[in-house]
Amino acid sequence: xxxxxxxxxxxxxxxxxxxxxxxxxxxxxxxxxxxxxxxxxxxxxxxxxxxxxxxxxxxxxxxxxxxxxxxxxxxxxxxxxxxxxxxxxxxxxxxxxxxxxxxxxxxxxxxxxxxxxxxxxxxxxxxxxxxxxxxxxxxxxxxxxxxxxxxxxxxxxxxxxxxxxxxxxxxxxxxxxxxxxxxxxxxxxxxxxxxxxxxxxxxxxxxxxxxxxxxxxxxxxxxxxxxxxxxxxxxxxxxxxxxxxxxxxxxxxxxxxxxxxxxxxxxxxxxxxxxxxxxxxxxxxxxxxxxxxxxxxxxxxxxxxxxxxxxxxxxxxxxxxxxxxxxxxxxxxxxxxxxxxxxxxxxxxxxxxxxxxxxxxxxxxxxxxxxxxxxxxxxxxxxxxxxxxxxxxxxxxxxxxxxxxxxxxxxxxxxxxxxxxxx
Ligand SMILES: [Zn+2]
Numbered sequence: 001x002x003x004x005x006x007x008x009x010x011x012x013x014x015x016x017x018x019x020x021x022x023x024x025x026x027x028x029x030x031x032x033x034x035x036x037x038x039x040x041x042x043x044x045x046x047x048x049x050x051x052x053x054x055x056x057x058x059x060x061x062x063x064x065x066x067x068x069x070x071x072x073x074x075x076x077x078x079x080x081x082x083x084x085x086x087x088x089x090x091x092x093x094x095x096x097x098x099x100x101x102x103x104x105x106x107x108x109x110x111x112x113x114x115x116x117x118x119x120x121x122x123x124x125x126x127x128x129x130x131x132x133x134x135x136x137x138x139x140x141x142x143x144x145x146x147x148x149x150x151x152x153x154x155x156x157x158x159x160x161x162x163x164x165x166x167x168x169x170x171x172x173x174x175x176x177x178x179x180x181x182x183x184x185x186x187x188x189x190x191x192x193x194x195x196x197x198x199x200x201x202x203x204x205x206x207x208x209x210x211x212x213x214x215x216x217x218x219x220x221x222x223x224x225x226x227x228x229x230x231x232x233x234x235x236x237x238x239x240x241x242x243x244x245x246x247x248x249x250x251x252x253x254x255x256x257x258x259x260x261x262x263x264x265x266x267x268x269x270x271x272x273x274x275x276x277x278x279x280x281x282x283x284x285x286x287x288x289x290x291x292x293x294x295x296x297x298x299x300x301x302x303x304x305x306x307x308x309x310x311x312x313x314x315x316x317x318x319x320x321x322x323x324x325x326x327x328x329x330x331x332x333x334x335x336x337x338x339x340x341x342x343x344x345x346x347x348x349x350x351x352x353x354x355x356x357x358x359x360x361x362x363x364x365x366x367x368x369x370x371x372x373x374x375x376x377x378x379x380x381x382x383x384x385x386x387x388x389x390x391x392x393x394x395x396x397x398x399x400x401x402x403x404x405x406x407x408x409x410x411x412x413x414x415x416x417x418x419x420x421x422x423x
Pocket of ligand 1: 258262
């Protein structure tokens with residue numbers, strides 16, 4: 001690449017929220033938490049004062065707003081992925097956001113979190129590191145327990161419910177779900193943390209992070225009457241359980257449709273699927289998703305998993321100003337991981353290789369910003385690529401699942417299997 005881009009300064013120390021911005025962050029959060037009548041239940045938080053570590057689940061942008069309300073009036077620094085910074089870097093830095101590139105091992109981040117704790121503030125982390133695709137828990141990094149021990153401050157969890165049902169990752173339209181709920185809980189005090197091993201901390205976190213938003217919806221009898229509520233669901237449920245065909249699922253209105261065999265499902269107001277004709281097989285969306293995972297796992301175990309060579313367009317995000325078109329190329333996701341190659345606008349070759357061992361999960365987008373199509377987001381420490389396959393059969397959901405299953409299998413093969421819920 002002849003053109004050199006200005007790089008985002010990942011090393012800037014975290015900014016303590018300016019005093020006059022603190023009520024503002026609260027006020028900016030208020031309309032949503034009022035509209036959704038958010039109920040925050042607190043356990044063991046009597047006398048809780050910063051510094052502490054707040055670990056939150058990640059379903060929608062509203063997670064940040066509920067976190068701001070839960071910790072008010074204390075100030076916090078939030079770890080946010082770089083794409084969240086686009087075009088508003090100064091504002092996000094001023095309200096205390098720390099930038100990270102997803103799924104990279106970043107020692108700078110550890111130093112920044114230490115600084116937050118030394119400042120006497122709340123360090124807010126979304127350890128799933130990506131939005132949940134179908135309202136269930138994503139794997140937590142096994143480095144989390146060590147991080148808790150190292151920061152040596154109380155560990156508090158904030159698990160929000162209803163955000164995925166209100167605004168699922170596969171179709172962000174606000175469905176007006178209320179009330180939404182959040183559970184804020186002191187999992188370890190500074191004292192109990194000292195008596196707990198890293199493995200025990202990790203197990204406790206995995207247990208606390210178990211959630212299933214579709215079950216939550218049913219149990220509370222929350223009805224979503226939005227007449228396009230199924231639109232986008234085919235992005236997550238990419239394989240037909242009736243005929244087994246992949247990448248031919250579609251959705252319209254309240255229907256999920258397989259274009260290969262013609263089977264259709266109604267997506268009910270209570271978030272369940274019902275076949276219009278014959279066997280429903282999976283009424284619960286996470287069950288369908290896990291069935292797809294089983295199928296991917298079989299391909300991984302047989303050593304046959306491959307996306308094939310996909311034509312792709314690549315955008316790069318060297319800084320937080322805007323995406324820059326890098327060029328056209330190809331991407332293969334197979335038993336070796338991701339291989340992306342192409343030629344940039346200056347005619348120079350570009351390449352990014354992400355071996356299986358380097359990536360336990362990956363971030364994907366469905367029709368990014370409502371117009372750019374589905375993409376896979378791959379990162380180095382100083383670059384972020386949004387990679388858009390086009391004119392071919394593919395599913396970024398399948399690639400995300402395969403990334404996880406390839407990693408688990410790699411860990412088993414080297415005799416260091418991942419404990420349940422951890423990566
Ligand atoms: Zn079918």
